[in-house]
Amino acid sequence: xxxxxxxxxxxxxxxxxxxxxxxxxxxxxxxxxxxxxxxxxxxxxxxxxxxxxxxxxxxxxxxxxxxxxxxxxxxxxxxxxxxxxxxxxxxxxxxxxxxxxxxxxxxxxxxxxxxxxxxxxxxxxxxxxxxxxxxxxxxxxxxxxxxxxxxxxxxxxxxxxxxxxxxxxxxxxxxxxxxxxxxxxxxxxxxxxxxxxxxxxxxxxxxxxxxxxxxxxxxxxxxxxxxxxxxxxxxxxxxxxx
Numbered sequence: 001x002x003x004x005x006x007x008x009x010x011x012x013x014x015x016x017x018x019x020x021x022x023x024x025x026x027x028x029x030x031x032x033x034x035x036x037x038x039x040x041x042x043x044x045x046x047x048x049x050x051x052x053x054x055x056x057x058x059x060x061x062x063x064x065x066x067x068x069x070x071x072x073x074x075x076x077x078x079x080x081x082x083x084x085x086x087x088x089x090x091x092x093x094x095x096x097x098x099x100x101x102x103x104x105x106x107x108x109x110x111x112x113x114x115x116x117x118x119x120x121x122x123x124x125x126x127x128x129x130x131x132x133x134x135x136x137x138x139x140x141x142x143x144x145x146x147x148x149x150x151x152x153x154x155x156x157x158x159x160x161x162x163x164x165x166x167x168x169x170x171x172x173x174x175x176x177x178x179x180x181x182x183x184x185x186x187x188x189x190x191x192x193x194x195x196x197x198x199x200x201x202x203x204x205x206x207x208x209x210x211x212x213x214x215x216x217x218x219x220x221x222x223x224x225x226x227x228x229x230x231x232x233x234x235x236x237x238x239x240x241x242x
Contacts, residue, residue, distance in 0.1 A: 023137065030200045030207055037089060037211030038218065041096035045219065048100020053108050060104040068098030072212065080206040088208040095212065099219055110226055114233050121225040129218050132189040137197070144194035151187045158184065182224040189217045 023031070052060050071094040078088055110117050136144050158181055165173040196210040 027197060027200055030205065030210075031196075033207040034196060034210045034214065037092055037208055038215050040089065041092050041099075041211060041215040042218065044093040044096030045100035045103065045215075048097040048102075049104050049107055050100075051097075052101050052104025053111070058101055060101040064098045064101035068095050068102065071095035071098060075208060075212060080208065085208065092208050092211060092215075096215065099215075103219070103223065106223065106226060110230050113230055117226060117229045117233060121222055121229055124225055125218060125222040128186060128221055129189060129214075132186055133193050133214075136190045136193040141194040141197050144190050145198060147187055147191045147194075151184055151191055154180065154184050154187075178224065178227060182221070182228070185217060185220040185224060189214070189221070192217055 048058075048060075048064075051058050058064065071091045074091040075088055075095070078084060078091065080088065107118060158177060161173055161177050161180075165177065192213045196213065199210070
C-alpha cells in the first residue's frame with residue numbers, strides 16, 4: 001500500500017519540484033495573483049452571461065461592448081501604485097461582467113440546440129488553457145516570445161480573410177477563419193504567459209493587466225469551441241434527420 005502511494009505521489013512531487021526549479025518565489029506569487037484575478041473575471045463573466053439569459057436587467061449588445069471597452073481603458077489608464085489594486089480589480093470584474101453579457105446571445109442560441117455544449121466547451125477550454133500555460137512555464141520562456149511575430153502575422157492574415165469573406169460569403173473561408181483563429185488564440189496563451197513572466201522579471205508587478213490578457217485568451221478559446229461544437233451538433237442532427 002505504501003509503495004502504491006509513493007508511486008502515485010512521485011509524479012506530483014516531480015511536477016512541483018520542476019515548478020520550483022523553473023520559477024522563483026516572486027514569480028510564483030505573481031502568477032498566483034494573476035490566475036486569481038483571471039478566476040474572478042471568469043466568475044464575473046459567468047454572472048454577466050446569466051444576467052443576459054435569465055433576467056431582464058441587462059442584455060448583451062453595443063452598450064455592453066462599449067462598457068467593456070470602458071472598463072478595460074479604466075484599468076489601462078489607472079496606473080498601478082500598490083494602493084489602488086482593489087479598484088483596478090473592480091474594473092477587471094466589470095470588464096468580465098460585460099464580456100459575459102456579450103457572450104449571452106451566443107450562449108442563448110446554443111442552449112436551444114444542446115445545453116451540454118457549454119459545459120463541454122468550458123471543460124475543454126480549462127484543459128487547453130492549463131496545458132498551454134504549463135507548456136510555457138516549463139519551456140524556455142524567452143523562445144516563446146519569438147512566437148509573437150508569427151502570431152501577429154497570422155492575425156493580420158485572419159483579418160484579411162474576414163474582410164474578403166464579407167464580400168464573398170464563402171462557407172469554406174468561414175471554416176478556415178474559425179479553425180485558424182482557434183489555433184492562433186491557443187498560440188497567444190503561450191505567448192502572453194511568456195510575456196507576463198518576462199515582464200515580471202523586469203519588475204512589472206501589474207498582475208491586474210496581466211490577468212486581462214489571459215482572460216481574453218480564455219474567453220476567445222471558449223467562444224471558438226462553442227461555435228465549433230455547435231456546428232458539429234447541427235451537422236449530426238442533419239445527418240440523423242435524412
